[in-house]
């Protein structure tokens with residue numbers, strides 16, 4: 001099926017040759033074309049150009065985008081959208097003065113979600129999670145990474161990964177799965193940390209690899225969770241099973257997680273709310289994508305990733321939601337982009353690059369996603385009529401999306 005979109009007010013993130021990420025000063029450059037057309041054949045982008053050069057084509061479907069802007073779908077490279085129940089009570093407890101850390105120390109937090117998950121059937125978790133997936137698709141996300149990490153038992157982790165697999169079989173959006181068995185130490189292993197790490201390496205990983213249930217391995221490298229040494233041990237085991245690392249680091253403390261990630265050639269290091277100058281330096285000239293999660297900073301009232309310093313040092317940066325029940329109960333990439341501009345002082349061009357091409361890089365799909373490039377997936381956001389793309393972060397909180405196209409098909 002051919003779809004021709006005409007009279008596009010402005011087509012954003014057009015890349016003639018396939019670039020895999022943008023870094024430093026290049027992040028401020030967002031190539032666009034005004035008064036454009038875009039041609040899709042089945043699930044792929046096959047042509048685009050100025051309306052002045054519109055070729056004579058009879059398409060199966062023609063869309064008039066007068067006044068509207070088109071950009072590639074958001075690539076959300078960090079989520080935990082498969083979970084059971086919610087943590088509303090902890091949210092209110094935090095309003096009343098408790099900290100995220102205090103809640104975790106009393107057995108809440110990740111362990112609270114793990115208890116709920118282990119008590120809930122796979123079918124029920126699927127039902128709850130698919131509603132969140134459908135919601136983020138309507139909000140413009142066209143590719144998403146989803147982590148396990150609320151099972152913390154062999155059965156629970158496998159159950160989560162199977163739900164992710166089911167979602168990816170049943171929905172058109174690209175889904176990458178990450179095994180995060182090392183999210184927290186479960187209560188049963190409170191005094192036997194080595195025992196839990198052995199369970200991850202010797203019981204969970206072989207089963208996951210055998211059933212091809214994950215693409216990546218993640219560890220929450222943080223004071224009170226997994227040490228740098230433990231993180232390295234788990235990354236190393238994951239790599240042996242074919243899983244590339246993407247890890248949680250520097251959320252509350254800078255303890256050397258970034259350097260560990262780089263040492264094991266992690267595809268991304270995520271969170272980065274607390275950054276020492278040497279952390280920024282370490283990331284230079286590496287293949288590891290730094291990922292900021294501004295909705296988490298917003299929801300927990302913790303620092304924002306120092307984007308300006310990082311970009312000034314020539315680093316790339318990706319933006320993702322971190323959608324999860326504890327620290328970020330929101331999967332809205334539009335809010336992420338707006339918050340990056342408002343709170344992290346990223347320009348709209350930088351934020352859009354970070355949420356598209358760099359997000360795609362952070363899940364290893366920037367050769368097929370994240371830009372308007374001939375041969376890439378026809379995953380698009382068509383906005384309502386808006387004055388310019390500045391409106392996307394400026395009118396934060398408004399839904400400016402008119403139509404979503406995934407794999408060349410309009411999302412109902």
Ligand code: NIG
Pocket residue numbers: 109110113220248251296322324325326327328
């Ligand atoms: O990325 N920091 C670790 N994990 C999640 C939050 C987990 C939770 O509170 O459920 C995060 O913020």
Ligand code: FE
Pocket residue numbers: 078079080248322324
């Ligand atoms: Fe996370």
